[in-house]
Amino acid sequence: MEYAIEISGLTKKFGNFVAVDNLDLRVKVGEIFGFLGPNGAGKTTTIRMMCGLMRQTKGSIKIYGYSIPEERNELIKITGYMAQRFSLYEDLSVYENMEFFGKLYGLNGKNLENRILELLEFLDLKDVRRRLAGRLSGGMKQRLALGVALIHRPKLLVLDEPTAGVDPPIRRAFWEYLRGLNKEGTTILVTTHYMDEAENCDRIGLMNRGRLIAEGTPKELKRRVFGGDIVEVVLHGYVQEGTLEGVANLKELAYRDGDTVLRVVLKDASRELPALLRRIDGMGLKIISAEPINVTLEEVFIELVTGRIEKVAL
């Protein structure tokens, strides 16, 4: 398996404060990897160390096989970077910003011009290309920053909270761009504190207080945290909790409008649900409805940090 990012034992201390604590992480080539966690979790610090913008206290970092910080110059050639804070020149126009960074990457003349036009087209910024970056709306600034990150056709995109502070429709549109790029083969590492966005990722890592507390595909994570899929079954009438002992792995039981609402955990709902329903039916209970619940990653995260589960197998 080829890894775009391989990090092990990564640690960063600011004085006595441990911002990143012995972090291990692997991202495969071609993946969209989502780095999730609340503010202050240590996502930005991790990314900065990965990009050689900050020295690690301990640990090894390899990006496409290049050791960081020693081989930072190689990393820069293949990486597109979008910082958490808008960090382009507000007193330069959209075009001038792209032109400047393009030149730094050694592009010039017609090549540079064509590449910029292509990106302006792709990111829908053609009409504002003469506008100063400082006068752009939040969504446009974000697209411009993506454009600059893409100017040299990087293999790896590192995006630190690219969607922070913009409206949900714009966030969704931004993810469209990311998915498009990913289809063309770009590996993407993206951080966010919007848990709902993480559903767009191939795999995610949950970070809290400097530690990676869980890692996997969104589906895997939910299953691991709750021990499987969750199905909501509604039964007619009042059913005692004890009645279902041994029949189903019950997570919750509640009453609603005279009916009984069960939340049942199944290892794999698609395979086990029919058998469960047959068992319940066999007990003479009347099933009104049964459907898998879509657990949000938000719930997964809360479940994890409230400490009910210390650490999920990595």
Next chain:
Amino acid sequence: MRLMAVVIKELIQLKRDPRSLVMIAMIPLIVMLLFGVGYGGGMGKISVAVVNLDKESLSWTVLDSIMKTPSVYVKAYANSIEEGRELVKNGIVSAAVVIPEGFTTELMRGASTQVLVIVDESITTISSTIRNAMLAVTYKFQQELVRSVQGSSVELIYSSVYGPKVTNLEAFTPLVIGIVLQLVPTSLISIAICKEKERGTFEQLIMSPISRFDIIFGKLLAFFIATIADMLITLMVAVWIFDVSMRGPLIDAMIISTLFLLGSLGLGMLISVLSKNQLQANQAAIFIFIPALLFSGALMPIEMLSPSARILANLTPMYYFVSAFRDIMIKGFGLWQITWQMFALLVYMALMMVSAPLVLRLRVD
């Protein structure tokens, strides 16, 4: 080429920043005109040096009344007649007043004594002002003296020297140009790097394949292109508006000014690399300017300073610039006659240019 990309970017940004433009164009004019109004048109005080060989009570009384004379001011103190004469000859002061040894004792005995006044005769209005002022001083002194000691008297004797015919305005021109060429470029460029750090643009910049040298020298070159205007403005104002006579070659004055300007830019860049934010950088630029002014040798001749202050002056680039510019402007020297100052300025410039890229780290912590 990456360096040129930085140069172009910086020039576009400068062009769009009204504050910088005002600073580049207006500060030199304002500083020059303030000095022009203050010291031009024969107004202002005439500078004298005092050589006090007596150092007894009555000599201080004379000195005191010279200081109280409105038309002159004591710019320097010398230790010997020769030193005093040199100061006048070099146009550093317009006259030197020598109070002889035994001045107080003689007068107390009721004898008469002489005060030597070495006057620069090259500008007649100035020499006659000095004569009148000294007459007034001695007359007043005698009036008081006669009350206590009978028969004593002070006689004035004059010694004429032909100085380089330096007007007051001309005497200050090297300093004014030095002030402009240090203050404007240093404070302008001092925010160049820390502004990028403060605004976060540094983080994006160093994620591109740019080197420390591209960043530093790209910015230096851009600011050099912008502030070369200051060098031209100050020289033009001096020659055409102040009407100073440039006795040496103008091109040599330009070369020495350019050298000093580059040093100032390098200094500002070093400040920028070391500062945490723009405020700190601005303060550092001003703070460094104060000793440069004090030890420039223009407000007070360096020969008159204490030995330790003299060492400091010898480490002040402004001192070398002012003295080099003076030599070209007043003595009519060419570059080959001021090789020592040239050398000092070259070393200064080279040091500044080299240290900024060495100190800069391409990291955000």
